[in-house]
Amino acid sequence: MISGRILHRPMARSGLGISSSVARCIASPRRLGPLGLLPDRVRPTTRAWESTITSGEKSGHIAASPNESIMFFDNLFPLRLSPVLIWRRWQSDPDLTSLLKAFENTSLGVLDPITLLKRAIPEKVPMKVTEIIPRLKDGGAFVKFTHPNDISATEIEENLSKILESQPVKPWFNPFRSVKIGLVQGVPWLEDLYRLPKGRLRVEFVAATDAEPSAELSQETLYSLFRRYGKIGEITSQSSDSKVLPRFAYVDFGLVRDAIMAKNCLHGFVLREEGSKHATKLRLSYEQRVKPHHIWDWFTSHPRIIIPLIAAFLAAFTVVVFDPIREFFVKAHVQRMFEFTNSRLYKWFKSQTSDILAFRKHKGEKAGLNALFTHRRDLIDTIQNGLLETVDTFVVVHGPRGSGKRELILDQVLEGRKDVLVIDCKPIVEARGEAGTIRKLAMEVGYRPVFSWANNLSSLVDLAVQSTTGVKAGFSENLESQVVKILQTTASALKNVSLSNRKDTRKDERLSEDAYLEAHPERRAVVVIDNFLHKGDEKGIIYDKVADWAAALVQSNIAHVIFLTNDASYTKCLSKSLPDRVFHQVTLGDLSPDVAKKFVLSNLEPEDSDKKKEAPAKEADFPDATTEQQRREDLAELDECIESLGGRLTDLQVLARRLKIGQTPKKAVSEIIEQGASEILRMFLLNNKNGATDKKWSTEQAWFLIREIASNESLRYNEVLLANTFAASTTPGAANGETAIESLANAELITVKSHHGHPQTIKAGKPVYQAAFTRLIEDAVVKARMDLAWLTELAKIEAKTIDKVETELSLLWSLPSQPKQSTERVNYLLGKLQASQQKIMAYEKEMGELKKVLSTDHE
Numbered sequence: 001m002i003s004g005r006i007l008h009r010p011m012a013r014s015g016l017g018i019s020s021s022v023a024r025c026i027a028s029p030r031r032l033g034p035l036g037l038l039p040d041r042v043r044p045t046t047r048a049w050e051s052t053i054t055s056g057e058k059s060g061h062i063a064a065s066p067n068e069s070i071m072f073f074d075n076l077f078p079l080r081l082s083p084v085l086i087w088r089r090w091q092s093d094p095d096l097t098s099l100l101k102a103f104e105n106t107s108l109g110v111l112d113p114i115t116l117l118k119r120a121i122p123e124k125v126p127m128k129v130t131e132i133i134p135r136l137k138d139g140g141a142f143v144k145f146t147h148p149n150d151i152s153a154t155e156i157e158e159n160l161s162k163i164l165e166s167q168p169v170k171p172w173f174n175p176f177r178s179v180k181i182g183l184v185q186g187v188p189w190l191e192d193l194y195r196l197p198k199g200r201l202r203v204e205f206v207a208a209t210d211a212e213p214s215a216e217l218s219q220e221t222l223y224s225l226f227r228r229y230g231k232i233g234e235i236t237s238q239s240s241d242s243k244v245l246p247r248f249a250y251v252d253f254g255l256v257r258d259a260i261m262a263k264n265c266l267h268g269f270v271l272r273e274e275g276s277k278h279a280t281k282l283r284l285s286y287e288q289r290v291k292p293h294h295i296w297d298w299f300t301s302h303p304r305i306i307i308p309l310i311a312a313f314l315a316a317f318t319v320v321v322f323d324p325i326r327e328f329f330v331k332a333h334v335q336r337m338f339e340f341t342n343s344r345l346y347k348w349f350k351s352q353t354s355d356i357l358a359f360r361k362h363k364g365e366k367a368g369l370n371a372l373f374t375h376r377r378d379l380i381d382t383i384q385n386g387l388l389e390t391v392d393t394f395v396v397v398h399g400p401r402g403s404g405k406r407e408l409i410l411d412q413v414l415e416g417r418k419d420v421l422v423i424d425c426k427p428i429v430e431a432r433g434e435a436g437t438i439r440k441l442a443m444e445v446g447y448r449p450v451f452s453w454a455n456n457l458s459s460l461v462d463l464a465v466q467s468t469t470g471v472k473a474g475f476s477e478n479l480e481s482q483v484v485k486i487l488q489t490t491a492s493a494l495k496n497v498s499l500s501n502r503k504d505t506r507k508d509e510r511l512s513e514d515a516y517l518e519a520h521p522e523r524r525a526v527v528v529i530d531n532f533l534h535k536g537d538e539k540g541i542i543y544d545k546v547a548d549w550a551a552a553l554v555q556s557n558i559a560h561v562i563f564l565t566n567d568a569s570y571t572k573c574l575s576k577s578l579p580d581r582v583f584h585q586v587t588l589g590d591l592s593p594d595v596a597k598k599f600v601l602s603n604l605e606p607e608d609s610d611k612k613k614e615a616p617a618k619e620a621d622f623p624d625a626t627t628e629q630q631r632r633e634d635l636a637e638l639d640e641c642i643e644s645l646g647g648r649l650t651d652l653q654v655l656a657r658r659l660k661i662g663q664t665p666k667k668a669v670s671e672i673i674e675q676g677a678s679e680i681l682r683m684f685l686l687n688n689k690n691g692a693t694d695k696k697w698s699t700e701q702a703w704f705l706i707r708e709i710a711s712n713e714s715l716r717y718n719e720v721l722l723a724n725t726f727a728a729s730t731t732p733g734a735a736n737g738e739t740a741i742e743s744l745a746n747a748e749l750i751t752v753k754s755h756h757g758h759p760q761t762i763k764a765g766k767p768v769y770q771a772a773f774t775r776l777i778e779d780a781v782v783k784a785r786m787d788l789a790w791l792t793e794l795a796k797i798e799a800k801t802i803d804k805v806e807t808e809l810s811l812l813w814s815l816p817s818q819p820k821q822s823t824e825r826v827n828y829l830l831g832k833l834q835a836s837q838q839k840i841m842a843y844e845k846e847m848g849e850l851k852k853v854l855s856t857d858h859e
Contacts, residue, residue, distance in 0.1 A: 060190045061268070067146055068130065069153035070184040071160075072264045073120060074140040074257055076113045078173040079197065117141060119169045120160075120179045127156055133190070138197060138260045142188060157183040182229060182261045186282065187268030198286040199233075199256045201226075201263055204248045208270045208279035215276045216247045225266065225282075226251050230258020250287065259286070323489060326447050330493035333446020334421045334525060335500075376408060379586055383413045386584055387560050390521045393581040394550065394574060395562040399588030400766060401748060402650030405564045406530055408588065413562075419497050419525040421445065421490075421559075425546070426531040429539050434479045437539065441483060445490045480541055487549040495558045498524045517557040525559040533567035536746070543573055551577035567746065568754070590767055591647030597638055599649075603656035641665040645672065646767015676772035680706070684749055685786060697740040698731035700793045703786040705750055709764050710773035717741070717752065717759040725790065728797045784853040791850070795843045798836040805833045 064070055113134070121127065121143075131144035147156055160181055168178030203222065207214040219235045226232060236250040253259040263284045272279040299306045332338055386395060397405045414420050423444045431440040442450040499513055501523050508516055517524060529550065533543060550561040555578075563570065574583065591599060645651055651672060658668035684702040704725045708715050720726060726737030734740050741762070745752045748765040764770040776782055809829055812822055 062188050068144055071143050072140055072182050072184055073117055073143055074180040074261050075171055075174055075177055076116055076141050077136050077139045079139045116169055116171055122163060125160055126151055153183055182265040184265050185269045186266050188264055189267055195286055197256050197260050198288055199253050199259050200287045200289040201251045201259050202248055202285045202287040203251055204246045204283040206246050206281050206283050208281045212278045215278045215280045217273055221273050226262050229262040230255055326489050327493045329448045330446045330490050331497055334419055334497050380412045388522050392554055393583055395584045397564050397586045401566050402648050403588040404649040405588055409528055409562055422528045424530045426534045429535050438482050441486055447486050483545050494525045498558060527559050527561045530564045532563045532565040533570055536567055547574055547577040593642050596642050596647040596652055599652050600656050637665040641669040644771050645669050648766045651768050672768060673771045673775055676768045677775045680772055696733050696743040698729055698734040700790045701725050701740050703790055706773045710777045715762040717762055720762060724794055724797050730793055730796050780853060784850040788847055788850045791843045791847050795840050798840050801836045802833055805829045
């Protein structure tokens with residue numbers, strides 16, 4: 001029977017134990033105050049802390065008197081709270097009287113751990129509780145008790161175990177496991193270290209006394225000791241050749257609470273195995289069980305296989321998840337789904353307010369373009385008719401910059417047509433780095449989302465993997481593969497766009513998708529590739545891939561493709577993609593003087609007509625203003641000015657704008673020519689001082705063409721190649737005359753006209769340059785400076801010729817005897833030497849005159 005009077009003894013300190021007040025606070029929330037604190041009548045008073053010690057030392061072990069025993073009660077606290085509450089400074093209740101009084105209190109709640117402990121010890125069991133030491137970390141408590149002399153502690157444990165089996169006590173937090181007990185046979189160690197319970201126990205075999213060595217226990221003995229506490233999964237003994245001391249073994253329990261019971265009951269237990277001379281003490285501790293990671297081990301041991309597989313998986317995931325999204329955005333970009341100007345509300349608002357919001361500038365420009373397009377109506381009709389037929393080839397619109405190619409195609413040929421994709425190659429080629437190129441290309445086709453920045457990171461990962469494993473992972477993609485991927489997604493979206501207008505008629509529903517697209521060319525999407533071969537010497541791979549992609553579109557009948565280019569050598573690039581097709585070529589040249597005049601007048605006419613509608617009193621208010629009659633008199637000069645300016649569309653637009661602000665035609669044309677001359681001087685004649693080495697032409701070659709074209713307007717191509725400046729240039733990179741002419745043509749200083757496929761004549765890059773060349777020649781200082789540089793190069797060329805002749809003559813004269821056969825060669829070389837020397841003397845004489853001009857005249 002449990003005595004009504006409980007002896008008071010100090011409780012051992014455990015950093016993971018819990019005070020009775022805290023235990024009651026957790027188990028019975030109804031006892032908390034309004035702020036979550038214990039009421040004043042329940043809150044214990046603070047007293048000096050005392051711990052249960054062994055032999056007067058604070059070792060953390062539980063001491064028991066000769067007439068006392070210790071029993072461990074399991075499953076009183078939840079183990080899930082251990083990782084959280086182990087960092088809190090839980091202490092045993094300083095007022096142990098309150099803890100023991102709570103044990104005797106019959107009015108405790110059913111959730112209180114003390115209630116569970118009281119229910120687990122019936123009154124009929126002959127034991128008297130003298131001390132309770134809760135162990136929150138282990139989910140139980142040590143109970144120190146006394147018992148009569150005529151009954152042993154083992155018998156009390158057996159009787160109490162039978163009672164708990166017949167009348168189990170199950171806590172609220174673990175209804176599937178009842179409270180278990182175990183008699184403590186060793187000396188428990190109440191440590192407050194961060195060692196959470198585990199299912200594996202490390203059993204160390206230490207000597208019972210310092211005078212005797214320790215003896216390692218067999219697995220049979222360990223099994224007989226630990227099996228009573230629960231199911232054992234495995235017993236692992238230390239290898240015989242291991243030198244780790246003390247010797248140990250691992251005991252793996254199926255349940256963590258079984259390992260807790262065994263650890264608290266057998267720690268410090270001393271026994272002597274049968275047949276052994278020395279006793280052994282067991283020192284137990286929790287050990288983290290190392291789980292076998294077969295899959296991870298296989299991954300880490302085979303990186304050459306796994307890393308490419310991961311790359312393939314990521315690529316497949318990207319295709320499955322992102323490609324449909326990107327295809328949708330490309331389709332929306334082509335069909336302009338999200339553009340506000342394409343909505344019905346905007347169209348209605350524009351129709352209602354078109355007269356109010358119309359600006360004169362827009363009217364004038366529109367009228368001027370209409371006049372131009374009226375002149376080019378035949379070309380417009382030809383291209384439009386080509387889009388209604390299955391031709392399986394490209395439409396190439398070629399013309400110099402400023403000839404109105406983009407306006408002709410987008411504003412006239414494709415006016416009102418849906419499903420048009422415009423790709424401008426200029427921002428793509430001018431983008432910095434591969435990431436910038438990919439981003440610009442994606443923006444042009446509406447391809448999103450695009451992770452251009454991820455390629456740099458993938459390249460670093462690839463480099464790291466290759467340096468460690470010796471194999472390339474394949475995470476990163478080069479520029480070519482990413483461009484092809486974007487264009488393939490765009491082609492798939494264009495096919496869906498072309499098929500979106502398919503009508504379910506009896507005739508069409510029997511056709512396959514390819515047959516339908518072939519039968520209805522008018523419903524295909526149109527792809528306009530602008531600025532094709534812009535800076536053709538840079539990023540040529542972009543143009544090659546775009547050309548191949550365009551060829552696939554027209555051959556598969558997915559879309560019509562129109563190229564807009566300034567480069568006359570476009571056939572070299574496009575013929576690689578469609579070698580067996582003849583392109584539908586349209587060449588836009590400069591306007592004739594009559595059409596150019598009509599264009600300028602059309603730009604001015606809407607503004608004049610609007611002024612006519614204004615009140616005539618407004619002109620009287622401003623007597624200094626230009627009247628219409630005066631303006632018409634100024635326009636009489638337009639015929640002469642148009643001939644000087646030429647028929648380039650951009651120059652005519654500049655002229656019209658200058659006339660609108662009140663300038664006379666002569667003054668406007670003079671300023672345009674002056675601006676062109678300054679542009680030529682800056683870009684072609686004075687830029688060698690910057691140290692540029694990537695040019696394929698020299699300043700002397702550019703000046704030679706300017707001089708000759710200013711005098712003759714047209715030069716023979718082969719005649720220019722024979723000139724010393726092109727045939728034997730001393731400038732690095734400009735030695736090849738044909739390359740120099742081609743580079744100057746791409747820079748638009750000159751235009752090369754072809755006949756039957758081969759270059760024939762060379763003219764100014766645009767009509768206004770012809771007048772600008774003449775303006776430069778008339779400038780004495782510029783002409784003297786450029787002629788001096790040109791003559792200097794010619795003198796260098798002749799000096800090189802003399803050096804070669806002298807070298808050969810010295811070789812001939814070094815022969816021991818002068819053979820008769822060398823006489824003609826020596827005479828030829830002497831004549832060539834004399835001719836070169838005379839040229840040099842003439843050049844130097846002319847250079848002297850030019851130096852006088854430069855020293856006397858001012859720029």
